[in-house]
Amino acid sequence: MKVLSLILLAASSLLPALRLTAQPPPISAPTLPVSEIQPGMQGEWKTVVSGSQIETFRFEVLGTARNFTGPQRDIIIARALDESQIVSGPVAGMSGSPCFIDGKLVGAYAYGYSWPKEQTIIGITPIADMLETFEKEAQRQPDKARQAGYPGYHGEASHWQPRSGQEQMSGIPLDSVLKPLPSPLMVSGISADTLAAFSEEFARRGVEPMRAPIGTTSDLSATDIQTGSPVAGVLMTGDFQFAGVGTVTWREGDQVLAFGHPFFATGDDNMPMAPAEIITVIQSMPGSFKLSNVGPVVGTIYQDRLTAIAGAVGAPPPMTEVSIHVHGPGTAERTFSSQLYQSRQWSPLITALALLESLNNTMEASAEQTFYVHVKMDVAGFGPLEFDHVATGPSGAVGTAFRLMRDYDLLLNNPFGMAEVKSIAVDIKIADEWVRSSLYSIQILSGELHPGDNLELAVTLNNYLEERTRHRFNIPIPPGTAGEKLTVFVGDASAADKLDRSGVLNTADSLAGIVNYLRTGRSNDRLYVKVLREARGLNVNGRRLGELPASVRALLDSERSPTPVTDNRTVTLWETSLQVPGVFDGEYTLPAHIR
Template identity: 30%
Template sequence: MKKVLLLLSAFGLASLTTAQAQVPTPTRIMPVKELRTGMHGTTYTVLQGSEIVPLDTEILGVAENGLGPGYDLIIGKLVDPKSAVVEAVHGMSGSPLYVDGRLVGALSRRLTQFEKDGHCGFTPIEDMLRIEGPDRKGTFASRPAKPAPASGEPPFAVAGLIRGTMGAASGGSNGSSGFATLGVPLSITGLSAELTGKLLRTFGLEASGWVPVSGGSRSEAGLAKAELKPGSPVAAVLMTGDVGMAGTGTLTWREGNRIVAFGHPMMGVGRSAWGMAPAEIITTIPSYLYPHKLSNTGPIVGTIAQDRLSAVGGVIGQMPPTAPYRIARTEEGKALSPLQGTFIADPDYAPLLLTSAIAAAVASGNEEGRAIYLRARGQVTFRNLPPLDLGGVYSGENGDLMAALSSFVSPLQALYRQNWLKPEVAALDLAVEMEQAPRVWTIRDARLETPEVSLGTGDRRVFVEVVLREVNKGIEERRRIEVPLPAALKGGEIRVRVSGADPIDDAAFSRNVASLNDAAGLVALLNRRNLEHRNDRVYVRLETDAPGRTVSGTEMPSLPPSVLAVMGGTDGGPSTSTAALSQAVWAEGSADLPGVVAGTKVLRLTITP
């Protein structure tokens, strides 16, 4: 109770102070070698609102090479009453430390996960200023910086590894007592933090140091015109609009329109192109597990152009490439307001951001645990590829939204997993229809009206009667599906496969994807998969075993042995890719159902001359 009162009184004193703490200007730098144990300095940060407050800080020493060869870590202790409860919190990353009026470094680490006595780590400003500028070689700052090791900045793989292994304080579970990088509170709007956490795990970003927290976004003139200066909150923006996503830290150094911040990586990707925005701290939440700043994010005013081991750096006034998203929504036949905004057109993060926008549309307006029926149809356009069609039908429990998202965005994920070309996304335009009642139809039974067909009769048709049962209500419907017999079929035993779209498309995609040799071919294959079959139809297909080849995504069944031998030799060629094909699909028929069709039945048909 005493600590809580101390925290409240500290915030009260800060709010009564009419003038903000003045960060020393012009910026002069103190090298690490001049630091001595027992020195006292001031760390500048914002605990609430936009007011920069000073925090008394004691220098305890320097861990030489503490972050890697040539990268020291300054060890200090926050000894100010204003930080007695919160200590070093996630979101303080980048808070500048001054000693004797000179800039020493930036708050960047807690020394252990459940640190409770103010011990913390500071990245030396000399290392932060070593990151390269986006438009010139050399150091980011205009002044001489500490000489870099012979190997220069660690490469992306190393930086990412270091970022991930220092995530104990960011929600990691390794329990180690190493230098734990302060996490980046990922301020989320329009989407629950819980669902965002699931998305991060799906995309392998659970150890990124991003911790989703509910936040807000503001475009008022006051926040839009907020001055970005040392000690003020700054956000790395990934999405804006009805769905927002931004990582919040603190600005360390500014010279003209160039800034450095955080004192550690956001993701460690090297060169980046994320939005830069001012932020407003709603409050600082004390917690032994995850103390963090809760923030509102302002409009984008520049670009975070570098994401390195020692800092992120950017340029104010230089806007990043973005792409618009628009998702029309209908629930129970009633039109809802569309979700609109922009996202950073970064190929490495576009799949996550696109999926997040779709997740917000699917999740909005539905109560947790309610059964739902979803239909989506739309398109993702690219600057360097043909458009990709997205869509499908899903029915299930609202609590299992990840399954619905997977069914809608799997083509997008497949496209971004290929290595031929990095897609440059231009826009997302989607329409989502939602209903409360589930609609799943299972194939209960299927039979051939005539299991043996004689071609001598002249009737080259096959009729299949399919019985489907709706899972929720137990009602049944029947469909009589006609499939023509092609002239090329002369006789023998034929497989008759009755199923929904997914088994057909999954098998075809697996067969054909190995034959592709460029990203455009993959887009064409994915679009065929999306357009040829819908999962609210039941399909009947005639199949036989027939050796052939798939050439650039096009199936060529029943090839003569001589042709197969020649085509088999083209595998791995520079311009033509082929893959083995073991079956032929001769004909297909289908029928509509008011919902998703699940299940498969295989029948046998005998054809006689």
């Protein structure tokens, strides 16, 4: 028994290594390994160029290039023989087209030279390398947030930059690079101006979106996903469309292998998968591409790796419901509804794009408008997370969209786990004028002040039409402040947040701390009045605390503290706010000497 136990123990210690070196799962189709492929062999690849009809195109093998996409990652070099391929050259969306020699599956047409087209040189990813993608699913780990994605910890940008089939190789002549055929991120319902506002975000991800009249169709089903047919990775569907279309290399039961190169190189994934149909191939000198319609979501892309994407037909992954309601005097009331891929990398950006498009490009859009925006996010385990923001002036709408993107990004990219955002509801009220207020003057009207007195404060505001309004505040002087110099603060949301939120984010020690921090954001259509005291306060788990008893402060300061803390030099003794028309900006402080 002891010998058997030792054998079992030794075997169990080898399991991780055995898993990593296990053979790819078998498929029913006969395959041809790279070692048996010789120059001069001829074969065919299958793909769709119109509708759902799978067509066949011929190729001739020129040779094999070793270590092409990495060590021990070879590629088969071939020449396309059909006249139509000379005209179109490599076609975006053809990635993954299955290649056969003598009826045996060789791999996927996945690479090509963009120029000159008459070369018709293509690259084929070997099927053995693609099948390894299935192995990665067995090794999938629970979803973990990246520490580097949390700006309060390392100061790095929260977006990581994957290598993808879209990545551009700047500085290298196009005709010298055998590049992945793009599986272009096609976008419909979003204007060129809106995409341009987020161009740096797309560049950071190595993706250049393509505006195209990509449509939806309910005529397709899961049975339309088959070897040689188009397949789509769906980032958003509904009134706004974001999807990338490639070709299925092989389907075995419910398992699907496609593309022959990465889509976004995200590794473990839960991207919605859908069938697609091809409207036509757009032939272009810079690069030809397939124009597509996308069907309903019928499964999940669960791996996005170096040599392929892998998915399964069946239950779709969870998606976030996004609803944007637009209304206002003289505005036709309408609601835009979409379903969103849940992704650290893409969800915040795509939601911000949809919001900005809704703000700027309705039929009622005009040069001078103010948008009153209310956002409600349903975060699993935490209840609704809400904020209000007013956008006015030439850059107001862009600022609102970027704020939503930053807050959403923080929920998904942090060290404590990716929050599950079930739904996002945005309400937009439009006013056909610029509405903005600024601080003109403040004045303390009271005389000598003592604890328990009221400090009378007059605040004068100026709007963009140079019309002034005067507001009075009665501020109670707290007990226990005799002999102190307090500070009266009057300012906008940004200035008040700077006082109260500085250093707070760094103290979050859980996802709850991140949510706490986001809940403290103020609305920019309010004027804030605060009474401040110079005293040592502490920030704990995403919250700013006031003055604490010495014993509590000593515990939180000590090495035994259960949570990280940071100091703040002022504490708020009293605060109120006043809603003003439109956006308010300005900041001023006055000393208040207490007798």
